[in-house]
Amino acid sequence: MHTSTKKWLFEKLSSLILIPFMVWFLINFVKIYDNDYQQIVEFFSEQPSKILFSVFIVIAYFFSALKITEIFEDYISNDKIKNVANKLLNIFAILIPLITIIGILKL
Amino acid sequence: MEQNKNPLSPHLQIYKWQISSLLSITHRIVGVINIFAITLICLWLLYLLLGENNYEILKVFFNSLFGKFLIISLCWTFSFHILNEIRHLAWDLGYGFDLKISKITGTFVLVGSFILTILFYTMGRNFI
Numbered sequence: 001m002h003t004s005t006k007k008w009l010f011e012k013l014s015s016l017i018l019i020p021f022m023v024w025f026l027i028n029f030v031k032i033y034d035n036d037y038q039q040i041v042e043f044f045s046e047q048p049s050k051i052l053f054s055v056f057i058v059i060a061y062f063f064s065a066l067k068i069t070e071i072f073e074d075y076i077s078n079d080k081i082k083n084v085a086n087k088l089l090n091i092f093a094i095l096i097p098l099i100t101i102i103g104i105l106k107l
Numbered sequence: 108m109e110q111n112k113n114p115l116s117p118h119l120q121i122y123k124w125q126i127s128s129l130l131s132i133t134h135r136i137v138g139v140i141n142i143f144a145i146t147l148i149c150l151w152l153l154y155l156l157l158g159e160n161n162y163e164i165l166k167v168f169f170n171s172l173f174g175k176f177l178i179i180s181l182c183w184t185f186s187f188h189i190l191n192e193i194r195h196l197a198w199d200l201g202y203g204f205d206l207k208i209s210k211i212t213g214t215f216v217l218v219g220s221f222i223l224t225i226l227f228y229t230m231g232r233n234f235i
Binding site for chain 1: 138141142146155159166181185189199231233
C-alpha cells in the first residue's frame with residue numbers, strides 16, 4: 001500500500017474513533033471544569049475516565065499531527081523548514097500525551 | 108535541497124468566499140484551535156500535581172465570565188469539528204458531493220454547531 005494511502009486511512013480511522021471520545025470528553029469537561037480540586041482529581045484518577053481520557057489524547061494528537069502535516073504541505077514552500085516543522089510536530093504529538101498520561105498515573 | 112516552486116494552496120486571497128470555502132478554512136483553523144485547547148487541558152491536568160493550594164487560582168479563573176466564555180467557545184469548536192468531520196467522512200463514502208446537497212450539509216454544519224454547543228453545555232451542566 002502506498003504511504004499516502006496509509007496516511008489517508010489512518011487519518012479517516014482516527015477521525016472516526018475520535019468523534020465519540022470528543023463528545024464524551026466535552027460533556028464531562030463542562031461538568032467538572034469549575035469543580036473542587038478533589039473532585040477533578042477523582043475524575044482523572046478513577047476508571048473509566050482515566051483510561052478514556054488517556055486514549056482520547058493519544059488519538060487526538062495522532063490525528064492532529066496527520067492533519068497539521070497537510071497544513072504545512074499547503075503553506076510552507078521551503079522543504080527544509082517543512083521537514084523541521086514536521087519533526088517538531090511529531091515530537092510534540094508524542095511528548096504531550098506521554099507526559100500527561102504519566103501525570104494521570106501520579107495523581 | 109532544491110526549493111519547491113509549486114504554488115501554495117489554498118489561494119485564500121483569490122477564492123470568492125462561499126459556504127464550501129468558508130467551512131473548509133474554518134475546519135482547519137478550528138482543528139488547530141482544538142489541539143491547542145487540548146494541550147492547555149493537558150497542562151491544566153498536570154497543574155493538578157502541584158497540589159490543592161496552587162489550584163485555587165485556576166478555579167477562580169474558570170468561575171470568571173471569561174473562563175465560562177472559553178468553555179462555551181470550546182463547546183462550539185468541538186461541535187463544529189465533529190459535524191464537519193462527519194460531513195467529510197460522508198464524502199469519503201461517496202455521499203453528498205452534489206453541489207446543492209453540499210451547500211445544504213454545509214449550512215447544516217454551521218447552524219448545527221451552534222445547536223450542538225447549547226446541547227453539550229446544557230448536558231454537561233445537568234440542565235437536561
